[in-house]
Amino acid sequence: MREFWRSFRETCAITHDDYDVVSFGDGAEMADNLAELVVSGPKRATAGLLRYFTEGGEAMPRVGEHVVLIDGKGTPRCVWQTTDVVVKPLNQVDEKFAWDEGEGDRTLASWLAGHRRYFAMEAERDKFDFSDDIATVCERFRVVWPPEITD
Secondary structure (H helix, E strand, O other), rough: HHHHHHHHHHHOOOOOOOOOEEOOOOOOHHHHHHHHHHHHHOOOOOEEEEEHOOOOOOOOOOOOOEEEEEEEEEEEEEEEEEEEEEEEEEEHHHHHHHHHHHHOOOOHHHHHHHHHHHHHHHHHHOOHHHOOOOOEEEEEEEEEOOOOOOO
């Protein structure tokens, strides 16, 4: 991980070591599949429940911050820079954001169905109430490293 960040930092003349490390989903297979969508191009956004940032100890994404994306084996796949962060109810996510997340058929209907299913599973596991108006963090990003997969 540190070597991956160091290569990025030196090549791109970044002078700080302030970055987060994330993987997507709830297991290695999902992390691999979603990381591949970032590396191959269609996925340029992600969504998570606000409660994980306010109650769960995860760092709230910030515009301009760098994130190292790892796959299901913990291997760094890319560095992204956050370009937009909006908090809104799940049922107010729009078609453009669903498209930018790059999952499934990229429609809003598919995005809502998949995220309702996933967030409801998290709610059952973590014992919290789930509804369509649950606060959702919608983050957009651009891939900045490695050079062969940048936006």
